[in-house]
Amino acid sequence: MNITEKILAKASGRSTVQAGEIVDANVNVVMVHDLTGPLAIEAFKKIGINKVWDSKKVVIILDHQIPAESVKMAELHKMLRKFAKEQNIRLYDVGEGGICHQVMPEKGYVEPGMVIVGADSHTCTYGAFGAFATGIGSTEAAAVFATGKIWLKVPETIKFNVEGQFQRYVTPKDLILYIIGKVGVDGATYKSTEFTGSTVRNMSIAGRMTLCNMAVEMGAKNGIVEPDETTIKFLSSRIAKTSDYRWLKSDVNSKYEKTIEINVDDLEPQVACPSSVDNVKSISKVGNVEINQAFIGSCTNGRIEDLRIAAQILKGKKVKQGVRTLVIPASQEVYAQAIKEGLIEVFTDAGALVCGATCGPCLGGHIGLLASGEVCVSTSNRNFIGRMGSPEANVYLASPATVAASALKGSLTDPREVEA
Amino acid sequence: MKVEGEVIKFGKNIDTDVILPGKWLSLIDPKDLAKHAMEGLDPDFPQKAKKGIIVVGDRNFGCGSSREQAPLALKYAGVQCIVAESFARIFFRNSINIGLPVIECRGITAIVKDWDELTVDLETGKITNRTTNQSLQGTKLPPFIMEILTDGGLIENLRKRMNKK
Ligand code: SF4
Numbered sequence: 001m002n003i004t005e006k007i008l009a010k011a012s013g014r015s016t017v018q019a020g021e022i023v024d025a026n027v028n029v030v031m032v033h034d035l036t037g038p039l040a041i042e043a044f045k046k047i048g049i050n051k052v053w054d055s056k057k058v059v060i061i062l063d064h065q066i067p068a069e070s071v072k073m074a075e076l077h078k079m080l081r082k083f084a085k086e087q088n089i090r091l092y093d094v095g096e097g098g099i100c101h102q103v104m105p106e107k108g109y110v111e112p113g114m115v116i117v118g119a120d121s122h123t124c125t126y127g128a129f130g131a132f133a134t135g136i137g138s139t140e141a142a143a144v145f146a147t148g149k150i151w152l153k154v155p156e157t158i159k160f161n162v163e164g165q166f167q168r169y170v171t172p173k174d175l176i177l178y179i180i181g182k183v184g185v186d187g188a189t190y191k192s193t194e195f196t197g198s199t200v201r202n203m204s205i206a207g208r209m210t211l212c213n214m215a216v217e218m219g220a221k222n223g224i225v226e227p228d229e230t231t232i233k234f235l236s237s238r239i240a241k242t243s244d245y246r247w248l249k250s251d252v253n254s255k256y257e258k259t260i261e262i263n264v265d266d267l268e269p270q271v272a273c274p275s276s277v278d279n280v281k282s283i284s285k286v287g288n289v290e291i292n293q294a295f296i297g298s299c300t301n302g303r304i305e306d307l308r309i310a311a312q313i314l315k316g317k318k319v320k321q322g323v324r325t326l327v328i329p330a331s332q333e334v335y336a337q338a339i340k341e342g343l344i345e346v347f348t349d350a351g352a353l354v355c356g357a358t359c360g361p362c363l364g365g366h367i368g369l370l371a372s373g374e375v376c377v378s379t380s381n382r383n384f385i386g387r388m389g390s391p392e393a394n395v396y397l398a399s400p401a402t403v404a405a406s407a408l409k410g411s412l413t414d415p416r417e418v419e420a
Numbered sequence: 421m422k423v424e425g426e427v428i429k430f431g432k433n434i435d436t437d438v439i440l441p442g443k444w445l446s447l448i449d450p451k452d453l454a455k456h457a458m459e460g461l462d463p464d465f466p467q468k469a470k471k472g473i474i475v476v477g478d479r480n481f482g483c484g485s486s487r488e489q490a491p492l493a494l495k496y497a498g499v500q501c502i503v504a505e506s507f508a509r510i511f512f513r514n515s516i517n518i519g520l521p522v523i524e525c526r527g528i529t530a531i532v533k534d535w536d537e538l539t540v541d542l543e544t545g546k547i548t549n550r551t552t553n554q555s556l557q558g559t560k561l562p563p564f565i566m567e568i569l570t571d572g573g574l575i576e577n578l579r580k581r582m583n584k585k
Binding site: 036042070135138382 | 438460575
């Protein structure tokens with residue numbers, strides 16, 4: 001069995017499972033946030049039971065629209081706080097946490113081998129830690145609140161074997177954009193995507209999170225990386241105790257639907273052009289694209305490693321006049337670390353606006369929305385029509401290095417051309 | 421369980437941001453959500469869907485976010501069933517869970533156009549275009565999913581199952 005199959009077998013009390021089988025899996029943790037939680041609670045109340053199955057295994061994170069931007073949203077936040085209090089559920093409020101997918105591993109809710117479901121499509125991010133994690137809807141989250149179980153079809157798996165060394169300012173974000181460009185936005189629908197090879201082994205947790213985060217952008221059910229020393233190092237200070245994760249390896253005779261070999265030695269910075277995440281081009285092929293806004297943040301690229309690389313490029317320089325540059329750390333922890341390292345000063349000196357940890361402009365519901373005809377280059381994960389505001393705005397997705405370089409020049413720019 | 425209705429057809433990769441833009445996610449009442457269904461593609465959609473229609477989509481229908489508000493908006497706008505070449509997985513599960521029938525059918529986009537009259541037999545997976553007299557076999561839904569749909573959604577289904585215990 002491969003790693004995903006092993007986790008699903010264990011979670012459903014079986015010795016083996018095969019792709020295509022439907023299993024009833026025990027869930028280790030379920031997460032909802034401020035946009036999916038209210039519907040989940042309404043649905044939960046209709047089931048007719050009083051208590052969630054295990055209050056320690058339910059997490060609520062306010063992140064999408066914090067601090068509340070409208071009275072409507074404030075009411076929803078209030079409702080979530082009330083439910084959390086009644087049920088004795090941990091709720092991460094404004095100023096405590098940040099974007100759910102960053103907060104979950106930071107606060108120790110993610111462990112290798114777990115089954116984690118979240119009412120958010122990018123829940124697949126936690127595959128970076130060798131967990132099976134997938135997105136569900138609000139009603140299904142309510143059902144998990146009640147039962148602690150979920151039915152899942154064991155997916156077929158596509159393996160991405162990645163070798164080679166990134167050039168300077170070429171990052172895991174460029175790799176995942178390249179992969180999605182090759183596979184297509186529905187190229188892995190219903191499937192598991194497993195990332196292996198020396199490049200992934202040598203990659204930081206942040207990089208692995210970026211890969212797994214965007215697995216859903218090719219339709220995948222989950223993304224996963226085998227846990228190793230890097231994983232344990234990140235987790236050891238955050239979870240009670242790490243156990244033996246050696247079983248979490250894909251067997252040599254594991255079944256894969258296909259294996260895709262990639263070498264990153266010559267990979268250029270990649271850009272997903274409007275309005276589909278698989279409309280990917282190498283930066284040299286994009287041509288001259290002037291920008292109005294540059295956004296560094298989101299659950300894809302708002303981690304300390306991302307801010308460091310952006311700061312390296314922006315240090316001692318000014319963003320081009322007229323380019324609104326927004327920097328949003330993915331969590332309060334990342335924000336605090338960025339302050340310690342002097343990165344926030346670099347951003348403010350460069351003329352960027354730094355906001356508190358939130359999803360922000362990523363989903364066009366809160367701050368930093370775009371007007372018609374405007375162009376944004378963003379480190380987030382979706383460039384759909386209307387995603388960041390007006391349906392007539394255009395969004396280009398790229399790495400933090402590319403976004404920072406583009407903010408300086410005022411147009412899409414190869415970060416390798418900017419002297420640091 | 422048979423569904424009948426006229427068709428409104430959409431293209432490939434219809435994502436949840438065009439089905440229900442993020443700025444409306446603070447709306448809780450499904451009837452309010454319905455007013456913005458498909459706003460990113462066709463602001464007149466709720467008007468057209470009112471009488472009860474069947475949506476036909478191409479590949480990867482409902483890709484993007486996990487927002488259940490997207491299928492809810494469609495359902496309350498008057499969509500009785502969605503037939504697509506393929507679905508994004510979270511959207512597929514969400515639709516079933518809120519009691520909106522969804523069925524995969526390869527080749528469907530080639531045999532229907534807007535306002536054709538369609539019959540979808542959920543039990544057998546057979547889809548018939550009554551306007552052109554063509555039919556196709558879609559992917560049959562497994563019995564436990566049919567049960568969720570006949571109960572009217574996952575919550576009703578769960579209530580029934582938990583009360584039995
Ligand atoms: S940062 Fe964007 S993609 Fe990530 S959880 Fe928030 S809205 Fe979703």
